[in-house]
Amino acid sequence: MQVPWAKVEAGQPTRVAHLGRLKAHARVLHSSLPDPVLRHLPLGPLPHQARARSPLNQTAGVGEAVPGQAVINGFLEADLQQYIEMFFHMRSIRRLCLENILPPWLLQSRTLSGAEAVNALRPFYFAVHPDFFGQHPREREINENSLKRLSAYLENLQKPGWKTLKPTQLTFYVRETEQTTLEGPELLNSLGFRAVTFTLHSRDLLNTVLDILNSCNLSTEHIQSMNTNVTSQAPKGAKRTFDRPIKWDKTYYSFTGFRDPEEELEKVQKMETSLISWLDNNEKSAIKKLTDSLPLRGELDRLKEELSHQLLLSDIRWQRSWGVAHRCSQLHSLGRLAQQNLEVLQNIKGCTIIFTDRSGMSALGHVMLGTMDVHHHWTKLFERLPSYFDLRRRLVLLEEQISQLLGGLQVVYLEELQPAMTIEEYYAVLDCFHGRLLQSRVPFHPRSLRGLRMILDSDRYTPSLHELGHFNVPILCDPVSLQWFLFTKAAQARDNMKKKEELKTIENDLIDASVEKFSLQKLYKEPSISSAQMIDCCKRLLQQSLPSLQGMHLCVSHFYAVMQDGDLCIPWNWKS
Structure with missing residues (x-):
């Protein structure tokens, strides 16, 4: 033939x-x-x-x-x-x-389109979207940057003729959602989210989407149904082909000069970043950024001190981790308003001002200035401050009434652990909980829970005891069940509070010792870092010789990063 x-x-x-x-x-x-x-x-x-x-x-x-x-x-x-x-x-x-x-649904699947990939990643986007991290500025910034890098990676996958592959490591903070399938509650920190780091190395959209969802412990059933629908819609006589990337022989990469994606991935996985090597590689960049920011840092301190003295403020703070230049711009804007209309600013005497995403008053009674608002909105807010102060007094009274009904248990709002709320929103939460207590008439012995604290949680359904010693109480919790839980956990709550104070003292001593040894300008931690984690980090730092830290601003976090103004971020569990 x-x-x-x-x-x-x-x-x-x-x-x-x-x-x-x-x-x-x-x-x-x-x-x-x-x-x-x-x-x-x-x-x-x-x-x-x-x-x-x-x-x-x-x-x-x-x-x-x-x-x-x-x-x-x-x-x-x-x-x-x-x-x-x-x-x-x-x-x-x-x-x-x-x-x-291979599983049949994966074998019969075909490459996802860009729109289908976005649709398949909806649970992931919902769990990491920066808008849900408004009260956690650093986590929000990390998710924003990681989403930009992820978007670029997905775009490259869809470009025709894309042959080279560079593994990309990403870090996200993942919220606890109904779609999240966690391996255990210990994965979540006290703030209700966890840090997840994974490396993207796949050369097609489907495997990339699966890697992302599996790394975040999110369900992939909707992708399975998506591929099943595609298969069922195909003509009966149509041939099914396995459209997966080819695993080329090693000689192919030697002959063509292309990089072997498997070897690149192995290098990334084997090359575990150490603290010393990372500092050596990023020292020059951090010093340059820090040096460039020093004049603005000085101007920021000057503006903050002048405005605090002029307006008799208790403090000026920022909810998000804006750069020094942005903070100076915001203070300049407030200063111009003070020059134009100083009389209306007399109402903020003794207040704490927080620059944030919206204007109003916070649950703690701090004056919030929305950075996107103009002077007109700020002026209206300052004029309404007397009514806000009245609402604040009513809120404090409501907290005291709840405390009396719960045997002296103090109701508090912990800014670093709870979602950011306006004073109107927080008052509505307290009023709802107070009404349920009045209806139940569950008796508590007076002062039986005195000295203990609780926060109201709208995302939970059962009460719990936090490692820091306070109770997390759901708004819609059954008062009878709550009474039993509080009585049985009261002794443990007191022990946790005592342990928290001891850890805080040790943490402060170690921070002071680290600042002195390495001549740091500043050493601080993210809100998601516990005292125990900070203590472990500082103890190991003090055993090292790190001359590159001299004069630097060091932040203990979950990842390595050089921030825009030269601050160094290192993970608390860094490797030596």
């Missing part, structure tokens, strides 16, 4: 190229098959049975040409035909092996 396109005549070098490519594809496919299959499909001389069945071997010796038989690049035309048959037979064997290894 002759292969029409394989005949070679003078002046037809492309036929030889076809054979060369066919042999190369056969070798690549051969290298990807499991060992049991390879034993039955050797790549080289054809099996003896195949030679015996060859029409050519019935009239001549094996591998010998006969008159009129075409020879292609040293191979007989009949040998070429048998190579072709073997190549397509190996494709069937490979498909059979994959069907036994």
Whole structure:
């Protein structure tokens, strides 16, 4: 049997190229098959049975040409035909092996489009969206930066001709949501979210989406149903192909010069960042950013002190981690308003001003100035401050009434642990809880829980005891169940509070010792870092010699980063 396109005549070098490519594809496919299959499909001389069945071997010796038989690049035309048959037979064997290894829904899936990938990642976006981290500015900034890098990675995957692969490591703070399937409650910190770090290295959208969801312990069932729908909508007679990236032989990357994605991934996984190496690599960048920010830092301190003295403020703070330049701009804006209309600012005497995303009064009674608002909105807020002060007095009275109903248990609002709320929102929460207590009339012995604290939680359904010693009480909690829980956990709550004070003292001493030893300008931690984690970090730092930290601003976090103004972020569990 002759292969029409394989005949070679003078002046037809492309036929030889076809054979060369066919042999190369056969070798690549051969290298990807499991060992049991390879034993039955050797790549080289054809099996003896195949030679015996060859029409050519019935009239001549094996591998010998006969008159009129075409020879292609040293191979007989009949040998070429048998190579072709073997190549397509190996494709069937490979498909059979994959069907036994991979789940059917993944085997029958095809590459996701960009829109489908975005839709599949909706649970992930909902869990990490920066808007849900308004009360946690540093976590919000990290998620914003990581989402930008993730978006760039997904765009590169969809670009035609994208051949190289550089593994990308991302860190996200993942909220506790209904879609989150956690391995255990210990994964969450006291703020209701956890830090997740993973490395992207896949070369197609589907595997990338699966990697992201699995790394965050999010469900992938909706992707399975998506692929099932696609399969069911295909024509009955249509062929299903396994459209997955090819696993090339190592020689392919040596010959072409492309980077081997598997080797790149192994390097990233094996190369665990150490504190000393990271400081060596980022010292120059941090020093430059810190040096550039020093004039603005000085101006920020000056403006803050002048405005605090002029307006008789208790403090000026920022809810988000804006850069020094942004903070100076906000203080300049407040200063201009004070020059134009100082009289209206008389109402803020003794207050704490917080620059945040919206204007109003916080649950703690601090004056919030929205950074996106103009002077007109700020002026209206200052004019309404007397009514806010009245609401604040009513709120404090309501807290005292709840405390009396709960045996002296103090109701508090912990800014670092609870969602940011306006005073109107917090008053509504207290009023709802107070009404439920009045209806139940559950008796508490007076002063039986005096000295203990509780916070109201709208996201939980059962009460719990925090490691810091306070109770997390759901707004809609059953008062009878709450009474039993408080009485049984009261002793443990007192022990936790005592332990918290002891840890705080040790933490402050270690921070002072670290600042002194390394000549740091500042050492601080993120709100999500516990005292125990900070103590562990500082103890190990004090055992090191780190001259590169001299004069730096050091933040203990969950990741390595050089912030825009030169602050160094290191994970609390850094490796030496």
